[in-house]
Amino acid sequence: MSVQVYANLGGVEESATLGMTRLAAELKAADLPVISLSAGEPDFATPGFIAEAGIEAIRDGQTHYPPAAGLAPLRAEVAAYLSQECGGAYTPEQVLVTVGAKQALFNAIFTLFGPGNRIVIPAPYWVSYPPIARLARAVPVILETTAADGFKPDPDRVAALFRSGARGLVLNSPSNPSGAVLSGAELDRLVAIAAKYDAWIISDEIYHAIVYNTEHASVAARARDYERVVLVNGFSKAFAMTGWRVGYAVGPREVIAAMTRLQGHINTNTALPCQYAALAALSEREPRQRAIEEMVLAFNRRRDLLLKGVAAIPGLTPYPPDGAFYLWIDAGRWCDSLGANSTGLCMDLLDNERLALVPGEAFGADRFIRLSFAATEEALTEALERLADASVRLGLR
Ligand SMILES: Cc1ncc(COP(=O)(O)O)c(C=O)c1O
Structure with missing residues (x-):
């Protein structure tokens, strides 16, 4: 059946990460030995x-409607957690519980920006930022970053974009996909620039607890005197709770109140039992710390395994991530050898090596590929072997 899709959805395509994961799952269901690192x-x-x-x-019996802003003790616990872990000073009224960080980002961007507003999004970016901006009829302004800058936005270029009228900046540290982590000083500089131009900062810190040999600097501690900041975080990554769908946004009271009104007409809030689970995640400090430490230790081992393995494969340049659980790899020579872009390359790897990775094109950096190391060491070792096979097949040395 052909249906008319209204302009509201114009140009919004399936998320590339979910799309690649779906393709891999289809092949697995057909009994093909696929390794999915997507x-x-x-x-x-x-x-x-x-x-x-x-x-x-x-x-x-906590199975009834939740309050639209979220469970009161959870909002209070988020405020307390942000003060303990991230150096923030928030009241519970500044916290909105959401259906994952994704909805917190949607509510924030939909509330703060409208038709024609320009929002600076550094690339490589998480796949959903530009579509969310477009759904708000805003205009994503993509700011390229380079390996030489550690894939971090150049403050002077951010300032130039604000000067020419951009009203917002999306930050994501630790970054998906590059693993870049902004230092406190780098964050201070970006906050000062935003303050100069009265621009909004949306800071997505969903990977805050997953860092390697470095500290996470939160906008919560860095923007005390600057109000136009919305911090987004959630439980999916640090607490292995992707399916529970709990996230939150923190910001000025009036903005949180407006985001709550929006949410009240759409989904009310996330499921109440899930909010109780999230409450336990924050309030039980010791088991929480232990669980996070164990996971980060395992991620760190896998990171080292992959970095070493990928660096030894001809034509691939991996960039050591300081946070999150992805390896961002320059695969330009592989693309050239195949005569394809990163999407073509990932389709080739899926078809010929049964290996599912995400093309850099989806993150706004077309000569790269992203490999998730949220997988067992056996799966990662096998993936390295398949990549080595592909390098031979593609004639790289
Ligand atoms: C950078 C980033 N932000 C937000 C999200 C969404 O997280 P959630 O599961 O809390 O909606 C993800 C998930 O992949 C992500 O990588």
């Missing part, structure tokens, strides 16, 4: 004490 999803189970809290909430 999903941004920790392969660990949700820690037991968190899952139990969700189950207990269901048994206790």
